[in-house]
Amino acid sequence: MSSVDLTINQLSYSEDNGSQTIIDHIDLAIKETEFICIVGPSGCGKTTLLNTIAGLLNSPNATVKFSQADIRLGYIFQEPRLMPWLTLQQNIELVLPQPNPQLVKQVLKEVGLLAYTQHYPNALSGGMLRRASIARAFVIQPQLLLLDEPFVSLDSPTAMKCRALLLNMAKQHQTTIVFVTHDVNEALYMADRIVFLSNSPSTIIHELVLNRSAQQHSGDYESPHQQALKSALFSQYPKILEGTLATS
Amino acid sequence: MANEAVNPHTMPIAPVYIKLGVFALLMAVWQGFAMLLDVPDLPSLTQTLQALYYHTHEGDLINNVLITLARVLISFILAMLIGSIFGIAMGSKAWFNNISESLLIILLNIPALVVIILSYIWIGLVEAAAILAVVINKVPTVAVMLREGARTTDTKLAQVAKVYQLSWYRFMRAVYLPQLYPFFLAAARNGLSLIWKIVLVVELLGRSDGVGFALYSMFQFFDIAGILAYTMVFIAVVFVIELVCFKPFDLRIQRGR
Numbered sequence: 001m002s003s004v005d006l007t008i009n010q011l012s013y014s015e016d017n018g019s020q021t022i023i024d025h026i027d028l029a030i031k032e033t034e035f036i037c038i039v040g041p042s043g044c045g046k047t048t049l050l051n052t053i054a055g056l057l058n059s060p061n062a063t064v065k066f067s068q069a070d071i072r073l074g075y076i077f078q079e080p081r082l083m084p085w086l087t088l089q090q091n092i093e094l095v096l097p098q099p100n101p102q103l104v105k106q107v108l109k110e111v112g113l114l115a116y117t118q119h120y121p122n123a124l125s126g127g128m129l130r131r132a133s134i135a136r137a138f139v140i141q142p143q144l145l146l147l148d149e150p151f152v153s154l155d156s157p158t159a160m161k162c163r164a165l166l167l168n169m170a171k172q173h174q175t176t177i178v179f180v181t182h183d184v185n186e187a188l189y190m191a192d193r194i195v196f197l198s199n200s201p202s203t204i205i206h207e208l209v210l211n212r213s214a215q216q217h218s219g220d221y222e223s224p225h226q227q228a229l230k231s232a233l234f235s236q237y238p239k240i241l242e243g244t245l246a247t248s
Numbered sequence: 249m250a251n252e253a254v255n256p257h258t259m260p261i262a263p264v265y266i267k268l269g270v271f272a273l274l275m276a277v278w279q280g281f282a283m284l285l286d287v288p289d290l291p292s293l294t295q296t297l298q299a300l301y302y303h304t305h306e307g308d309l310i311n312n313v314l315i316t317l318a319r320v321l322i323s324f325i326l327a328m329l330i331g332s333i334f335g336i337a338m339g340s341k342a343w344f345n346n347i348s349e350s351l352l353i354i355l356l357n358i359p360a361l362v363v364i365i366l367s368y369i370w371i372g373l374v375e376a377a378a379i380l381a382v383v384i385n386k387v388p389t390v391a392v393m394l395r396e397g398a399r400t401t402d403t404k405l406a407q408v409a410k411v412y413q414l415s416w417y418r419f420m421r422a423v424y425l426p427q428l429y430p431f432f433l434a435a436a437r438n439g440l441s442l443i444w445k446i447v448l449v450v451e452l453l454g455r456s457d458g459v460g461f462a463l464y465s466m467f468q469f470f471d472i473a474g475i476l477a478y479t480m481v482f483i484a485v486v487f488v489i490e491l492v493c494f495k496p497f498d499l500r501i502q503r504g505r
Contacts, residue, residue, distance in 0.1 A: 051407075054411050055410070055411075056407055056410060073411060074412075075411040083422060083423060083426065084504045084505055085426045085429075085503060086504070090422075094414070094418070095412040120503060122504055136412075
């Protein structure tokens with residue numbers, strides 16, 4: 001399975017007939033299999049950026065180019081957005097062009113939900129729903145996966161489990177990932193590269209490349225490695241981080 | 249994580265004996281009152297059952313009920329189909345709602361009797377006029393319910409369908425229409441009860457068969473036991489429809505909600 005490059009040029013987005021600019025001329029190039037985190041304060045337009053990449057919103061003058069013509073795109077939203085009237089298995093099958101029960105079971109096994117195939121979403125916990133939405137995204141073997149603060153409302157241990165699961169699946173499936181968050185810790189933990197956005201109208205104010213292969217995912221934000229990254233970041237870019245965190 | 253899930257197959261057991269008890273109590277009260285008052289205007293339960301036996305074996309009860317049922321069924325299907333299409337279109341397209349709203353208000357408020365009489369005058373005392381009159385009476389209420397349903401559909405689920413490139417058919421079957429099922433059911437239940445009543449009026453005014461016509465004939469002869477016998481059958485049919493059609497559909501759409 002091949003991953004894809006993504007190039008965004010001159011992406012702007014306005015509301016209220018152009019009177020309110022949400023995103024102001026963003027240029028961004030994402031390499032295949034890269035895990036990029038977009039960090040910015042609440043309301044700065046991170047979701048708008050993802051929705052534009054996904055084609056849910058139109059940005060007339062922008063160009064969003066993929067390295068291949070027809071790509072398989074996955075999107076994990078802030079809420080799991082499963083169909084309440086479908087069982088877990090049916091929810092996963094829904095996004096497949098052809099029924100493939102074996103593949104569905106394999107993905108559900110990967111996320112640890114194989115025992116719950118016939119359960120409806122209202123019978124699953126928050127963490128299970130997030131894992132289900134991860135399964136739904138990965139069942140199509142996406143070349144590009146967009147994630148919009150997917151673990152924001154989870155308790156800390158469950159969120160950490162979900163992050164580990166996502167990293168593991170992204171590595172296995174060799175997927176290019178664009179992950180939006182307002183949590184710098186989360187971005188430091190997961191990303192190859194972090195892109196910092198300003199307040200609305202948002203634009204890129206800084207990019208930070210991390211060496212993910214050297215990262216040790218101990219499952220803990222307080223690990224020495226994570227702390228060292230954070231300290232270095234704060235010492236080098238205090239204004240950016242203060243600005244981002246203060247408005248988060 | 250195994251303890252996090254709830255068994256989805258756990259359903260409350262319906263207290264059938266309570267329902268049967270209430271029904272039996274109602275029948276006993278009827279019988280008691282009828283015996284106590286002992287007037288010809290209130291036949292007892294046993295007299296009504298005798299009339300039911302008579303009209304079933306000697307009269308045209310089954311034939312009349314079947315004819316009325318056929319009219320109800322045809323009118324119901326047409327009204328649900330047309331009303332649903334109009335309602336969904338109005339709920340999902342603002343421009344269509346704007347141009348249709350006045351017509352909808354007019355149709356909602358024209359008395360059923362006016363529509364029935366005009367249908368018979370303009371089209372004639374034929375089956376088509378009877379069906380048309382019922383459909384015109386019912387379409388607006390179905391449209392109103394489905395319009396409200398279409399307005400409440402979740403655009404976030406539609407976004408999921410768009411991102412994952414679901415076909416139109418799959419989107420309708422698995423994402424859009426399930427959100428409208430409760431509204432379909434409400435419109436169907438409400439519609440059936442209304443259509444039953446309108447069909448009887450239509451039959452009374454312009455047909456020579458059916459339950460409405462039979463009730464009118466019995467009214468001429470003050471056959472109150474016969475009227476109550478027909479009403480019993482009428483109610484029984486409604487219960488059968490509820491149990492066979494609506495209840496299973498209701499249980500089905502409640503799954504996961």
